[in-house]
Amino acid sequence: MEETFGKLDKPRVEAAVREFLLAIGEDPDREGLVGTPDRVARACEELLGGMQEDPGAHLRKQFHEERNQEMVIVRDIPFSSLCEHHILPFTGRAHVAYIPREGRITGLSKISRCVMGFAHRLQVQERLTAQIADAMVAELEPLGVMVVMEAEHSCMTMRGVRSAGALTTTSAVRGCFKSNSKTREEALRLLGL
Numbered sequence: 001m002e003e004t005f006g007k008l009d010k011p012r013v014e015a016a017v018r019e020f021l022l023a024i025g026e027d028p029d030r031e032g033l034v035g036t037p038d039r040v041a042r043a044c045e046e047l048l049g050g051m052q053e054d055p056g057a058h059l060r061k062q063f064h065e066e067r068n069q070e071m072v073i074v075r076d077i078p079f080s081s082l083c084e085h086h087i088l089p090f091t092g093r094a095h096v097a098y099i100p101r102e103g104r105i106t107g108l109s110k111i112s113r114c115v116m117g118f119a120h121r122l123q124v125q126e127r128l129t130a131q132i133a134d135a136m137v138a139e140l141e142p143l144g145v146m147v148v149m150e151a152e153h154s155c156m157t158m159r160g161v162r163s164a165g166a167l168t169t170t171s172a173v174r175g176c177f178k179s180n181s182k183t184r185e186e187a188l189r190l191l192g193l
Helices: 010-023 036-047 055-060 108-119 125-140 181-191
Strands: 072-083 089-099 144-153 168-175
Touching: 010 036, 055 108, 055 125, 072 108, 072 144, 072 181, 089 108, 089 125, 089 168, 089 181, 108 125, 125 144, 125 168, 144 181
Parallel strands: none
Antiparallel strands: 072 089, 089 144, 144 168
């Protein structure tokens, strides 16, 4: 079971945003900013909603009658997350491959929901990748799982080094994908990586 956190304190977020606006020399009472603290708090509820859920729970909806033990791949799952170091967005695509054990498969949309649940937290891409793979292992007990994520980080494109277009790729490999190089190579080929 994945750890969940307390409910977002919307009034406190609004007060912090108002204080932030004052700290950067803005007037939070000017026309364009009057509703900003509320808008930011509502955005936080959506962007960080994964903190109030167990994203692995989406994978509990399973189908056992298929008896499939062949590779299943869901490619190009779009995701957006917030980097915990700068609270700036990083966006990209997740690719998830798994080999079911004894026909334990899940709905394809459930994999996307799992990705989104973990992405909607303050994150680092490395941990995000591992959390998805570990949830797949915990809930489906597959023969193997591979998660590959590619993302562009605003903290690299908007500030600092300003490397627009640079992608960060991370992977998490579990089970037979780790122990069998031919299986891993087949997955990477099918993923186009």
